[in-house]
Amino acid sequence: MRLFSLIVCFFLSLTANANEDEVSKLLLSEIMFQRMQDNNFDAITHYLNSDDKKEIQLNENNRAYIASIYLNYDLHSQVRNMLDLLIHNKSAKIRDMSWFYLGKLHYKNKRIKSAVDTFSKIEGKLSPAEQEIKHIMYGVMALNNANYDTAIAEFKNVSESSVFLPYVKYNLAISTVKKTRDFGQLTKSLTALAESKVVDNKLSYIFSDQIYTTLGYVLLQDNQLEKAKQYFRKVTLDGHLATRALQGLIYTLSEQEQYAKALNLSLQLIKMTIGNEAIHHAYIVIPYILQKLNDTEKATAFYQHAVEYFSEQRIDLKKYITKTKKGEFDQYLLDLEKIINVDEWINDEEMSRLFRFVSTLDEWRDAVYKYNEMKYLEKRLDDSFYELVIIEADIKQGNRARYKKSLEDIAASKKKVEKSIVWHQKYARHFVIQALQSQYDDVTDYLGQARFALAQFYDREEQKENQLAIDKLRKEEQERLNKTQVPVGKKQK
């Protein structure tokens, strides 16, 4: 009888284990569902919830997966905690995977030396995908450290079937030219890349525009003017490099002495609403072209126009700086939704100018990202607060303390989140002001150039007029002298 009970208990425990295993797998796949939507916050709370209830059993692979979620959510101490357990694992495969993630963590934190040291601890072979990422990271690190030989070797290790191949080839071409200064080779590599189908079909226009613009300028420098024009024309007209490409095209046409076409394009360029370096430059180039076309009158008028334009720009920029300092642009410059949907509001000239000025700053992007991350935390805390308030009536005595603690914790955490929001707001604003100030300095520089050119122009005109006046006077004097002079052979009376 006792033996029978033992057998029954054994089978029951087997069933229970089987069920626990199924529940654990299910909960892990629910975490995956959140993670695959880039919803790291919910993926982690689901994990913490299941871990609290001891419903989830983590094997080495799953532990590494959870560590990767923490890594994506920038919770580095948690990643370390999880991986520290794994780097001493008996299995070399698990150890290698852990070193790989740890290396990635250092790379993400821009701790290049630590990243290289960590990657070097990998004993065996990583999976092809991990191997590929490792080569790319090594390549980029080497390129940033001006170690071009290593960068070239690493980029060459990436397989031809990689989805990152266009990016790798671009970086390989840049590393090669930095090492050899062989622009001919760079032209060949970039042309091959630009002509490949993948650039046309699969790449985002942001990257393909970068390839076409770089190639255009390289060809222009190499005096292959027709080819340069061809690539400048491929750049998307509403893309972020449109003005740079148009500027390149204007240079190329000027080199070919096709001044009328260059003038036409320059006039189009300054009509674009986005005020940037290329447009400022066009204001200086146009009167130069007009002079080449011997239209002195229009050239003078345009220099005058340029002086007015730059003066207005300076006033506008001062205004933006003041408004930014007062926080009047925060609603646009810190709102991730607005930034993602920039095309919907970029027609607003004031906003577009401002956005273009600052969107290239890494520090600003970082600050905006962190600001929005904190805003999200604030929202989640608010949501939890209201959900708790709704169930207040149902809270029984046993859960009163939990309820009270939850509300207190939310209030305390919200204070910290709000403090952080203000910090990131100020930090982002600081970079916007810095960028605007730099633009202001550039415009001041251009204004000086335009004024100087105009002064030179007037100077030349004045000199010409003076010369004409002198010539006229001389002529008159000569005529007078001729009249008063006694002809040879006649005697004065």
Add this chain to the structure above:
Amino acid sequence: MRLSKFKLAFVVSCIFLNAGYACANEKEKQAVADQKTKLETLQIVKDAAQLIEDVGYPEESRVKIYLSHGPGKYFGLQKITVLIDGIDKSEFNYNEKQSQALLRGGSNRVYLGNASEGIHELVVVFEGGDRKGNIIKKAETWLFDKKPGEYIIVLNVVDNELSLRPDFSYKIIKGNQ
């Protein structure tokens, strides 16, 4: 004592370098504080969710229903409707990203509710399309006998290689002992 121009420039540059360093240092401090705040918030939101679940859906009567999808060769799910005893209803519409997450092995909790002990009717309507763009709408009805304790039910959508159509099934993975 008068400072030479060089010394003056050196002192001034040191002041500015220190200002830069202080800024970087402040950023580092803020990053550490942010990590702490994030961890705390995750814990607090998790605790609040647990409390809400414990209060609103006591373990004795709690029923959770999850959806799990196979590779989706013959069917792509767009919407699911869950109905218990014809009253308690839950709907879920899947966007492209969510559909992909399901097809790649993710599971989604589609229902959280309460059920008393005894027999209950579970009706699930699966809506989606096949590869040819035909709309497929399929309703399945199952009965389950609820015992005390938490119930976890998994709805499975799998490809049937023989009929070249999707199969819909359900399984109780917790609470059926």
